[in-house]
């Protein structure tokens with residue numbers, strides 16, 4: 194076994210996991226608190242990437258572009274919530290799925306109109322566009338390392354907000370009883386709008402960080418949305434902690450699995466069979482994990498109390 | 503303080519309140535009595551804006567609140583202790599109090615964590631227990647404390663002693679007595695005639711969504727008909 198490669202793949206796993214967490218955090222809050230299925234969450238991720246590409250082009254600086262993108266996606270989320278989603282909270286899940294699927298089409302077409310059919314590139318500044326040797330002998334891209342750091346930082350911040358602040362208490366309480374919170378003087382609509390905006394900003398952050406390593410293109414939100422849904426289902430819908438653990442788990446299994454499954458299978462299967470089975474199995478692994486978790490804990494790893502009115 | 507004037511309220515097509523009227527004056531303790539399903543909770547829900555009245559008017563401190571969203575009504579100074587308590591299970595006792603706390607309509611309320619712990623020493627011992635890990639009596643105290651933490655001018659309690667042991671009921675009554683002494687206006691729904699006549703100034707008895715009797719504690723104690731016909735005593 195190649196240990197350096199393994200370490201590198203573990204870092205990649207964390208990086209994917211943290212990106213997934215940024216997406217899953219918003220999605221799981223909206224799902225858990227407002228009981229709302231929002232398929233268009235991936236579109237906000239895409240908008241994060243496109244906004245960042247545009248702002249970076251205008252200002253010539255990726256960092257300023259990124260800093261402008263966050264409030265822009267927050268505002269976009271707030272507008273989408275007020276115009277489109279607010280009216281859907283009281284509807285059943287199928288209506289929500291249809292309507293937010295419509296939003297995906299809308300965002301994809303709007304993006305095509307505004308930015309054109311060809312993808313964009315987000316150029317990285319020099320200091321992020323190099324490698325660092327945190328593991329001696331294995332240079333690792335500085336930008337991927339930055340994603341990991343930012344991901345952990347935001348996760349910690351989110352944890353503090355949810356566990357220590359009044360907003361966090363209301364987020365947790367809102368999941369168990371909306372009417373009561375309203376009758377005690379809290380403007381639930383405003384709370385929901387803020388939470389949605391926060392979720393949008395996190396999705397935008399994931400998008401702007403994924404942009405430079407994947408590619409900024411129409412439809413980039415859809416494939417990652419599927420992974421994100423797997424994450425929140427495994428983690429337990431509505432649970433930030435669950436989303437974090439499941440996201441890291443999925444990130445690691447997907448990345449490490451893809452590069453090491455052939456070797457592992459080789460140990461137990463004839464090498465011919467192993468070589469053909471490995472790619473198929475590795476792309477299924479996260480779904481196998483999901484099936485396994487749901488078989489044992491149908492509500493996910495951390496079903497939040499009080500959800501499921 | 504509160505004037506409910508001939509309101510009609512519905513759940514979907516079915517009408518539950520018919521020209522329901524009542525008033526609570528400054529510093530008064532007023533009760534709403536009547537058998538199950540007569541519309542007591544609906545009256546409170548209508549006042550709170552949770553089941554808005556379709557017609558009629560509700561005024562609080564001389565402001566019309568009939569079609570206001572419930573968070574605005576609460577902010578004007580009404581504190582609700584709902585039927586079934588509705589404590590957040592995933593917040594601890596202290597968080598349940600803080601999450602919705604505010605300093606009252608004029609920003610100078612006297613209730614804060616310190617004064618609440620003094621009034622409910624049992625709650626202060628369970629500060630960090632989750633909302634669903636405390637006893638029914640403690641949950642009820644918490645629901646009252648949570649409403650007080652919004653520093654309301656009017657406190658409304660819906661079946662606050664329902665399902666509690668006699669000793670704990672006594673604690674809740676004595677807590678209400680203390681609040682009354684301090685001049686707190688209270689609207690209370692309960693079935694406990696004896697305790698209510700000792701604490702409250704006036705009573706409304708409702709039947710199928712309208713008031714069929716009103717009067718003072720003394721009048722209620724002496725009126726055998728109303729007790730028999732409408733309260734099942």
Ligand SMILES: Nc1ncnc2c1ncn2[C@@H]1O[C@H](COP(=O)(O)OP(=O)(O)O)[C@@H](O)[C@H]1O
Pocket residue numbers: 513518536537538539540541542543544545
């Ligand atoms: N959410 C609801 N939907 C439909 N009908 C309801 C609802 N809540 C209460 N009702 C009906 O309204 C009537 C009054 O209920 P309620 O105000 O809860 O009575 P009370 O508090 O006096 O026991 C009852 O007939 C009850 O069945």
Ligand SMILES: [Mg+2]
Pocket residue numbers: 542543544585660661
């Ligand atoms: Mg009732």
